[in-house]
Amino acid sequence: MKKLDQDDMKRQNRSTVFQIIKQHQPISRAAIAKQTGMSPTTVSRIIAEFSDEGYVVDMEEQASAGRGRKSTLIRLREHSVLSVGVQIDREFGMLGIVDVQGNVMTSTSFAREPGEAAETTARRIGGKLTELVEASGLDRCRLVGLGIGVPGIVNVEDGTVRLSVQLGWREVGLAGMITETTGLPVVVDNELKLKGLAEQLRGAAQGSSRTVLLGFGHGVGSALIRRGEIYRGATNSAGEIAHMMMNPQGMMCDCGNVGCLQTFITIPSLLSEARKMEPIDTFGELFEQWQSGKRWASFLLEQALVYMAMTVNNVVSMYNPDRVIVSGEMIDPYPEIYEALVDLCRTKYIWEPLRGTFSISRSDLARHGVLIGSGLVAQNVYFQLN
Numbered sequence: 001m002k003k004l005d006q007d008d009m010k011r012q013n014r015s016t017v018f019q020i021i022k023q024h025q026p027i028s029r030a031a032i033a034k035q036t037g038m039s040p041t042t043v044s045r046i047i048a049e050f051s052d053e054g055y056v057v058d059m060e061e062q063a064s065a066g067r068g069r070k071s072t073l074i075r076l077r078e079h080s081v082l083s084v085g086v087q088i089d090r091e092f093g094m095l096g097i098v099d100v101q102g103n104v105m106t107s108t109s110f111a112r113e114p115g116e117a118a119e120t121t122a123r124r125i126g127g128k129l130t131e132l133v134e135a136s137g138l139d140r141c142r143l144v145g146l147g148i149g150v151p152g153i154v155n156v157e158d159g160t161v162r163l164s165v166q167l168g169w170r171e172v173g174l175a176g177m178i179t180e181t182t183g184l185p186v187v188v189d190n191e192l193k194l195k196g197l198a199e200q201l202r203g204a205a206q207g208s209s210r211t212v213l214l215g216f217g218h219g220v221g222s223a224l225i226r227r228g229e230i231y232r233g234a235t236n237s238a239g240e241i242a243h244m245m246m247n248p249q250g251m252m253c254d255c256g257n258v259g260c261l262q263t264f265i266t267i268p269s270l271l272s273e274a275r276k277m278e279p280i281d282t283f284g285e286l287f288e289q290w291q292s293g294k295r296w297a298s299f300l301l302e303q304a305l306v307y308m309a310m311t312v313n314n315v316v317s318m319y320n321p322d323r324v325i326v327s328g329e330m331i332d333p334y335p336e337i338y339e340a341l342v343d344l345c346r347t348k349y350i351w352e353p354l355r356g357t358f359s360i361s362r363s364d365l366a367r368h369g370v371l372i373g374s375g376l377v378a379q380n381v382y383f384q385l386n
């Protein structure tokens, strides 16, 4: 038992030292000891391990001010820690290689059949990763793990997708399948939670301590990130707002309740209403009909906008964030929809005492948000467990 405690502490110390180097590089051993409160001997031992493992390098000596004494500074070796970020959506997937700063070094995408089995998707990811590594010339040994974002409810402890209506998966042991096809340790999480994390660490919500990210697209959902940590709730389903009941006289929802939020504002529900008027296939076509002044299209989209503004108000009332990011397939490609939504929020739908207490913006990372979030989470898991 005692041995285990010591190992835990070693892991914790390694993780702490790594985070300090990552944030403050180049940095001296003495400064690391000072910041962490560890002894210089402990710090030197950990740095020696990192150096042997190829994660850090000593920089040329620098004269410290005044005394003429020289101290060696440490920095991370470029590309020494890399991870894979993956996003799986209904009709496509993306994967990319992410460095410790959250830069996407290279990425690729793949098509998938809606509702295809998880085993098939896992094989696609294995094949695409091999292609990507070969094409990029990066060293596969430097990949410390793989993170995946999926729409739906995920058990992050064991990497099981408990329910994803959009992917058609229920109780799928995704982490194990992807480890089999890639050979990497795998962490799975909800895509909006990862996207929110990425926006706070690297995107539009940098400097925010309480960020809410909302996603409007084929589904609707939200995530709360508090100081770099995902708020999960008891079973990692905090922020799953699609089935909040908005109107007991509303339409039937596929979950068996009536009047759920998703029956008012998701792309599939809007398209099924639109098809009563014209045979359109995509949300882009509905958007064009609205822009060209079609009355039926403006009824539909303007009602959806009202429900989106109500959603912003409801989520903001619940969480009291300092930043709100709105994103998703209905927002990212359409500045007009974003502007109309912000206007409704400002003029009408945000509860008066909360106006001005948060800023609202679009995503900075758009396409790469989930890749960055999942890649960074995979690195964190590696450095705490290794």
Ligand SMILES: [Zn+2]
Binding pocket: 242, 243, 253, 254, 255, 256, 257, 260, 262
């Ligand atoms: Zn429902």
